[in-house]
Amino acid sequence: MKEVIDPKITPPTRDFVDAADVRGMFLYRKDGVILAYLRIHFYNLDLLETEAKRGKADTLTAEFKEDGKDFTYFSLPREIDLDRYKQNLKGRYREAQVMGKRHIVSILMEECADLTTSGENFEHQHYIRIWKDGSADRSNTELLLKERITDLHNMFANVGIKTTILRETEIVKLCNLFGNSLQAPFAHVDSTLYTPILT
Template structure:
């Protein structure tokens, strides 16, 4: 009596194993890649970067705007209020979502140091002392890596099936609103989007605009 029951259980277990194997190994099915086996584009969900757009693998279209900062310390209280009111009025008509992004980029101060060194021979004794102190301070900052520039961006997105033209028109309209509010802005082009992606994912790299297309950087590349 016990033997038939055991044989039935073994058949059920064996049949279940075969069905599971066939289900998980269908023709054309792909095994998900491990993180260590993925390319940079697969890992960060980037399918392509063309013209003013970044295309994601899950069907989204992204467009980027760079907003150039202004020094509020140079403005009086009344000028600050006027700027705030003007920007508020300009942006109040925007009815689509966007994301704000601020990143820090290392700045090359070697041209400034070279300029100070060049000025030493023609300076008097007091000026030479001040220049040497300034050069020493600049060298300390350069070695510390603390000299950074804050860059500000806006990200717009929509589904790819809605088309590039609609998203680009939104981006240009937003740029116009900022410029009417006395804040400079522009839509990023292909190489600028690549630079931004590298800056976000590899912040340790310096002077990306000079090395992005010549250095062997294992990150996003133009397709």
């Protein structure tokens, strides 16, 4: 016997999620806590020489030394769609006149195929989350969080690492990443392609 689900009785998805609302740069939880998020873009330290790498690490360490406040750092995997890249490589292979260039492009095509079939075509996205209880004074809490997230953004900017303070759309996509990593690409997409968990 098939169970019939009555939408009037069944609570919406947001009742199972701790988030109450997302506005501007903040996520509001049901318990009154307000959160803000900073995305740290990919930066390959291995491309630097040893001294430059050490200097950048020391500078970033010094930036955070005075910062003893609460924050969490986390990383989430997201599958990368390699279809356009594959098409690009095929086009380059057809256009390549020099044998050496064709050989290099064919190696890239093999690597791309290996990534796709091995299931290792994931990009790790890195975030910092900050929060404060805004039950007593919401507007003051928002102001303090805005200052703090801007300070963190500037700390990374001082060492040349790009970061983005997440806004409404990006925060909703981040929430969706927890539930389905394939559903929330950070590349520009039409937001009607998926249903946000907060609606």
